[in-house]
Amino acid sequence: MANAGHIDILRQGVEVWNQWRQENPEVQPDLSGADFAGHSLRWANLRGADLSRAKLNAADLTDASLWQANLGGANLNRATLCRANISDAKLSWANLGHANLEGASLVRARLIEALLTHADFTNARLAEANLQSADLRYARFVGTDLQGANLTHCSIYGISAWNLKLDGCVQIDLDITRTGEPTVTVDDLEVAQFIYLLLNNERVRRIVKAITTKVVLILGRFTTERKAILGAIRAELRHYDYLPVLFDFEKPSTRDTVETISTLAHMARFIIADITEPRSVPQELQAIVPNLPSVPVQLLLAASEVEYGMSDHLKRYPWVLDVFRYSTLEDLASRLREKIIEPAEAKARELQGT
Numbered sequence: 001m002a003n004a005g006h007i008d009i010l011r012q013g014v015e016v017w018n019q020w021r022q023e024n025p026e027v028q029p030d031l032s033g034a035d036f037a038g039h040s041l042r043w044a045n046l047r048g049a050d051l052s053r054a055k056l057n058a059a060d061l062t063d064a065s066l067w068q069a070n071l072g073g074a075n076l077n078r079a080t081l082c083r084a085n086i087s088d089a090k091l092s093w094a095n096l097g098h099a100n101l102e103g104a105s106l107v108r109a110r111l112i113e114a115l116l117t118h119a120d121f122t123n124a125r126l127a128e129a130n131l132q133s134a135d136l137r138y139a140r141f142v143g144t145d146l147q148g149a150n151l152t153h154c155s156i157y158g159i160s161a162w163n164l165k166l167d168g169c170v171q172i173d174l175d176i177t178r179t180g181e182p183t184v185t186v187d188d189l190e191v192a193q194f195i196y197l198l199l200n201n202e203r204v205r206r207i208v209k210a211i212t213t214k215v216v217l218i219l220g221r222f223t224t225e226r227k228a229i230l231g232a233i234r235a236e237l238r239h240y241d242y243l244p245v246l247f248d249f250e251k252p253s254t255r256d257t258v259e260t261i262s263t264l265a266h267m268a269r270f271i272i273a274d275i276t277e278p279r280s281v282p283q284e285l286q287a288i289v290p291n292l293p294s295v296p297v298q299l300l301l302a303a304s305e306v307e308y309g310m311s312d313h314l315k316r317y318p319w320v321l322d323v324f325r326y327s328t329l330e331d332l333a334s335r336l337r338e339k340i341i342e343p344a345e346a347k348a349r350e351l352q353g354t
Contacts, residue, residue, distance in 0.1 A: 002050075003030040010036070014044045021045045037075075057095075127165075141189075151189065157196070161189050214243045217264050219281055220274030220300075228329050233272060236336040242269070258287050270296040270344040275323075276305050285314055293319055296347035298340050303327040319351060 006029045010017045021029075022045075029049040040060045048068045057077040066086045076096045083103040092112040102122045111131045120140045128148040136151075138158040148168040155175045166189065173185045176196045184199065186192050216237050218230070230246065237244045245268070247261055265271060265288045275281055289297055296319050301307060303325045314320050324339045326332035 002032045002034045006030055007034050010034075010041075010044075014041060018043070018045045021047075032070075052090075146189075156189065156192055159189070159192065161193065164190060166190070213269055214241065215264075215268045216242045216244050217261075217268040217271045218244055218246045218274075219261070219271065219284065221277050221281065223277070229274065229332065232329055232333045233336065236333065236341070240337070240341060242341075258284060262288050262291075265292055265295060268295055270298065270348050272298050272300060272340060272344070274300040275307070276300070276302040289314055289317055289320060293317070294351050295319065296321060296344045296351065298344045299323040300332075300340070301325050319347065321347060 009020050010029075010031065021027075029046070031046075031054055032050045032052045033054060034051070035055040036059055037055045038058045039056075041056075041064055042060055042062045044061065044064045046064055046066050046069050049066075050070045051066075051074050052070045053073045053075075054071070055075050056071075056079050057075045058079060059076070060080045061076075061084050062080055062082045064081070064084045066081075066084055066089050068088045069086070070090045071086075071094050072090045073093045074091070074095070076094055076099050078098045079096070080100045081104050082100055083105075084101070085105050086101075086109055087105050087107040089106070089109045091106075091114050092110050093114060094111070095115045096119050097115050098118045099116075100120050101124050102120055103124060104121075105125045106129050107125050107127050109126070109129045111129060111134050114131070114134045116131075116134050116136050116139050118138045118140075119136075121144045122140055122142045123144065125145045126149050127145050129146075130150045131154055132150055133153045134151075135155045136159055137155050139156075139160070141159065141161045141164060143163050145165045146169045147165050150170045151174060152170055152172045153175070157176055157178050169189075171187050171189050174187065174189060174192055175183055175185050176192050177184050184195075186195050218233060220230070234244045234246070245264055247264065261284050273281055273285055285297070297314070297317075298321045299314070301323050304327075307323060315322070321343055324335075326335070
């Protein structure tokens with residue numbers, strides 16, 4: 001049972017309470033089960049206090065100190081805890097539904113099986129906090145520090161998660177489904193939103209399918225006089241319902257260039273690389289081809305050009321098709337389907353076993 005004297009002091013106001021705490025630092029307040037619902041406890045010194053099963057729903061605890069407090073089973077529904085220090089506190093089985101914890105510190109806090117639905121953790125610090133089996137449905141995590149936190153078995157349907165710090169965060173069996181639906185779990189908080197959309201949104205599924213089956217990456221150095229070649233390739237690909245993505249090597253290659261091309265290449269159905277006046281193209285192909293055995297590469301070369309030496313190395317990979325030589329723009333356009341699209345598509349199906 002709570003200490004009636006402690007409750008009475010707190011009811012006299014935060015100023016009186018904080019003065020009493022300062023004069024009696026050895027006393028551990030017992031406010032277990034106390035009812036302070038809707039009260040203003042801003043800046044209250046509740047360090048180490050026993051607030052287990054306390055009624056603090058809709059209470060204003062802005063900037064309060066709850067360091068090492070025991071809030072196990074407490075009702076903090078719709079409470080305001082902005083910038084509050086709740087580090088090392090015990091909050092297992094507590095109800096913090098709709099609570100505002102923006103900027104709060106919950107470092108090493110125990111939130112096992114806590115109800116945190118619709119809670120706002122924007123810019124909050126939950127480093128090394130234990131949230132095992134907590135209910136985080138519809139919670140807001142923006143700029144939140146979750147480094148070293150434990151999120152095992154959390155329910156996260158409807159969660160908003162952006163710009164998180166997740167180094168060392170344990171993310172195992174995160175449940176992304178609503179109550180009553182067949183359970184689907186993932187092990188990554190930031191991709192959970194995407195996975196749910198992929199499962200439940202037809203439009204998103206169509207977009208993903210388009211990316212993985214329709215994107216064709218075009219690599220080359222398309223100078224002003226050679227833009228017509230690019231136009232012909234694009235037009236023909238669009239005619240067959242592909243999505244051409246161009247990377248024109250107008251500038252020297254950089255590390256960012258390699259990373260960008262690698263990302264695009266991983267999304268492509270196949271790659272068309274024009275090695276006429278190659279400049280940086282050979283180096284980029286050397287970087288991506290060995291690591292993409294599932295993506296066919298079709299090399300193009302103007303008939304008047306000499307094949308560069310490094311192409312022999314690339315042709316050792318079975319997913320690199322024979323170089324197609326074209327004499328004119330008309331020659332390329334007329335044979336693009338037969339000599340480029342169809343062989344590349346056939347190779348893609350072969351590599352993917354379809």
